Amino acid sequence: MNKKKIVILGAGYGGMMVATKLQKKLSPNDAEITLVNKHDYHYQATWLHEVSAGTIHQDRARIRIKDVVNFNKVKFLQDTVLAIDTESKSVKLQNTGRIEYDILVVALGFQPATFGIPGIEEHAFTISTINTSRLLREHIEYNFAMYNNEVEKNPARLNIVVGGGGFTGVEYLGEIVNKVPELCKEYDIDPALVRVFNIDGSPTVLKGFDPQLVEYAMSSLESRGVEFINNAHLIEIKADKVIYEKDGETKEIPTMNAVWAAGVRANVIVEESGLGTNRGKVDVTPEMRAPGHDDIFVIGDCALVMDHKAGFPYPPTAQIAIQESGTIAHNIIALVKGGELEAFKPNILGTVASLGHKDGTGIVLDGRKLFGWKATVMKKIIDNRYLLKLGGIGLLIKKGKFNIFG
Amino acid sequence: MNKKKIVILGAGYGGMMVATKLQKKLSPNDAEITLVNKHDYHYQATWLHEVSAGTIHQDRARIRIKDVVNFNKVKFLQDTVLAIDTESKSVKLQNTGRIEYDILVVALGFQPATFGIPGIEEHAFTISTINTSRLLREHIEYNFAMYNNEVEKNPARLNIVVGGGGFTGVEYLGEIVNKVPELCKEYDIDPALVRVFNIDGSPTVLKGFDPQLVEYAMSSLESRGVEFINNAHLIEIKADKVIYEKDGETKEIPTMNAVWAAGVRANVIVEESGLGTNRGKVDVTPEMRAPGHDDIFVIGDCALVMDHKAGFPYPPTAQIAIQESGTIAHNIIALVKGGELEAFKPNILGTVASLGHKDGTGIVLDGRKLFGWKATVMKKIIDNRYLLKLGGIGLLIKKGKFNIFG
Known part of the structure; x- marks a missing residue:
């Protein structure tokens, strides 16, 4: 009965990808996995500018968690995280009360930062x-x-x-x-x-x-x-x-x-839990853990990953969160089943900004610059790749962006 | 050059029906007809509860005036009526200034009555x-x-x-x-x-x-x-x-x-112009004229028509406004071309209240009571009849309600 309790907080890009990776590799005999999220849906934060403008409907930008996560393998708790207590190794939730963890994944995302500007x-x-x-x-x-x-x-x-x-x-x-x-x-x-x-x-x-x-x-x-x-x-x-x-x-x-x-900042719970050290984010170890907490992984907007070559942290994008999920899933499996932990190596494939449905601009891996419809095609390919990774071909067909020459 | 100047104020049920009837019977040599309305569209006020709830889109409930009124025969002024001056036989408009009339049709509709209830x-x-x-x-x-x-x-x-x-x-x-x-x-x-x-x-x-x-x-x-x-x-x-x-x-x-x-009341301009005598409405003569003003016809929600049998005024419905338009058009033509004026004889064909798309209740001419889908069918027939009268088969096809068994 010493099954590891793995608790994932948040169903954004990072949390969802860790959950779906773990459910493929770990059986209920290996570990008890719990995913906690405020809503019963995951949303693609990188599509929210479209929802906000009304150019796409919100249902296009969200995915029911049950459609992607196997609830026979991952227990889902729809609840709001109030606090993380690293001493007692537990998380305080609004409705469920307190749940314990052996391994925690902090994937609580961002919130707006107002910099104290009034109003x-x-x-x-x-x-x-x-x-x-x-x-x-x-x-x-x-x-x-x-x-x-x-x-x-x-x-x-x-x-x-x-x-x-x-x-x-x-x-x-x-x-x-x-x-x-x-x-x-x-x-x-x-x-x-x-x-x-x-x-x-x-x-x-x-x-x-x-x-x-x-x-x-x-x-x-x-x-x-x-x-x-x-x-x-x-x-x-x-x-x-x-x-x-x-x-x-x-x-x-x-x-x-x-x-x-x-401006955005990491979810304030991270700082309040004493994990955030650098502008509210966790300056993670190479294995994506919180320093001094070998049982806590941090991902996405809550994690600070330095680009040592540039001397700056990597910008908190969906792309990097998705890549981090691979390292974190690997390391959790190593902790549960035994094996070597690996270090996170980001591989930035490019960055594309959309400028409405028909225009965009960006830069890809090889340094090539993209403008206009080529950039919009690349943006949609990036979006579609994520859906494929998250939920396979079924999800891609259901939620993908296929009007790429529209 | 003593062509009569006919001015119609308002493009609700009454104003629109008078305008379309006159354009069929009077040539530009007989009279100069002007229709004044705040917007470039007419709307079916009896459908507004659907627009308000969002069960139909506003464009379903409105008709561009140019689609029904022949602008070669009726001059259209998009303007707001500020006042009627019966002394100088003119109407004050917000943008155009003052326009004169020989014959005026007051079809200014209703406005909400608040009965002084605060808030x-x-x-x-x-x-x-x-x-x-x-x-x-x-x-x-x-x-x-x-x-x-x-x-x-x-x-x-x-x-x-x-x-x-x-x-x-x-x-x-x-x-x-x-x-x-x-x-x-x-x-x-x-x-x-x-x-x-x-x-x-x-x-x-x-x-x-x-x-x-x-x-x-x-x-x-x-x-x-x-x-x-x-x-x-x-x-x-x-x-x-x-x-x-x-x-x-x-x-x-x-x-x-x-x-x-x-609560609704007649447009306040009627009272302010000294025409309204009975709860802000004009207690019209049998020919639908304002008492003491042989050149002013009043129609729809601005007119008070007594049901002498019942001892009450007829309720201000679209049905009665549409019927009044026949009498008023006839009488205007008689004034312009010569002929006998006629008295208005309402012929209430029934009343149906919808209760959402799939339910309703009402009473028809012969006293029969209608419930459920039969009432909704009757309601849609009434709506479609009006469209046919107003703009012919073309308008009916464009704006009619045909999902009568839906």
Whole structure:
């Protein structure tokens, strides 16, 4: 009866991939595997900008956990993690109470970081979960619907301001500018009245990305109506305006549609549990474990993996989380059945940013740059590869993106 | 050059029918006909409960005016009527300025009546126009989307309270209870958490309707989850609750979804112009003219037509407005070309209330009572007859309701 209790917290990219890998390699006689997640579905966080803009439905971006995880092999608990107690080797859950672990996988993902900027929590919308993305979509629809119900026309209802020009911000801009004409038709609004802004602190969006790709992305978005405000800093978000500073001047844009896409941090539970040491993340060992905790693996947005060549941490992408899952699954099996632990070796295959359904830009393994439809094809291939890995051909067919030349 | 200037204010059932009848019978040499309307579309007000619940799209319930009115014969002005000046025989418009008339048709429709109940204007939603109906639909969707984004779950987001158990209220209830399961699926909400209430001042809904039909309607709606609160009076609507009085006690329901369907009145412009004499309506002459104004015809919700047998005015329905248009068109032609004016003789063919797509109840000309699918078929036949009258077979095919056994 000394079966190992393996507990996986979170069903994002990392948690799901570890669970599906373990269920193939471990039998119920080897270990008791439990997956804990708030919802009964997994979602593809990299598609949430589309859900938020309403260019795809949320059901396209989520997968019922039971469709991928074998509940005969992995026990599923739909519950919310409140705390990790490394002393007693247990996790406190909202409904189930306390569960014990022998091996823990922390895959709790990210949450928005507001950097203390006033008003973000109260008035800005984020692209973080199915719930926040669906709400953002509904919020903009609501303001568009309200516009014609007011005698005094309020431009704040139609202006959309995106704070942050990273991947999420840029990809959302690409979707929302494509959606605006459709929204205008639906709500009887003159498209000329709708303005879409991006505010970012850097001289360009996609900081750190290849300059040629950045220029391509900005030109593409500008040609579809995005107004970039660079080298600017958000001061405050109010219910009906965004206040920012640029060139030493304080300016404002009337808007009730403020989107905060400028920062994420690891789930705060990681820091509260005493595991997070570096900007709330766990600076993991080569085997992807929390330092000093040989029984705790950390994956995805909760883990900090250094790119020693570049001198920076790897950006927290789905790609790296999926790769980490291979190392973590291998190492857990080694702990359970015996064998050598291995070190994580990332293999970044490339990065592609979508700019709406029909445009994108990116860079692939061999350094080749991609623009336009070639980038969108590559993006969809990346998405489809993940589905294939996660749930096999069945899931790929059900949820894949096949309109690749659309 | 003494062509008569005929001005029709409003493109509701009455205004549209007068315009289309006149364009068939009068040539541009006989008269100059102008139709004024706020929007470039006509909408079927009797379908707005469906738009409000989201069971049909707003575009199904509206018709572009240019698709029905021949702009070579009728000049169309998209503008808002501000005032009617009977002294100078002119109408003041928001954008065009002042236009003169020789013959005026007042077809300005209804607006909600709040009876001075506090909070209705600020917090309640009405089923009055395409804009208000679309907003009501969006509002409930927004609250459903918000529900899962709050840590402290707020039942006010999910409770729907309809004030008023007349035709509009009852028909909306029939649609919204059918829509709730779909909304719950869309927003990941347990259907058991959603409650739909109706508050009405009478012992039953559909006051004045045949008791057997009333019982049928209430049973049908109750079986689908509507909770009726009868003999109750609204005291106030706040942002997050409805306060009412019943049996001498003050009670409240937490809700952010308050729908006000308890009262309508004639467009206030009628009263402000000195034409309205009876509860804001014009107590018209037998020829459908404003008393003392031989050049002003009044139609639909702005006109009061007495049912002398019953001792009450006829209820302001689409059916009676459409019938009035025949008399008014005839009388205008008589004024222009010479001939006898005729008196209006209503011919009420029956009344049917829908209770969602698959149920209804009503009474027809010969006194026969209709229940269930037979009533829904009759309702759709009535709707289709109007489309045929308004725009011929082309409009019927485009906008008709043909899923009559669905």
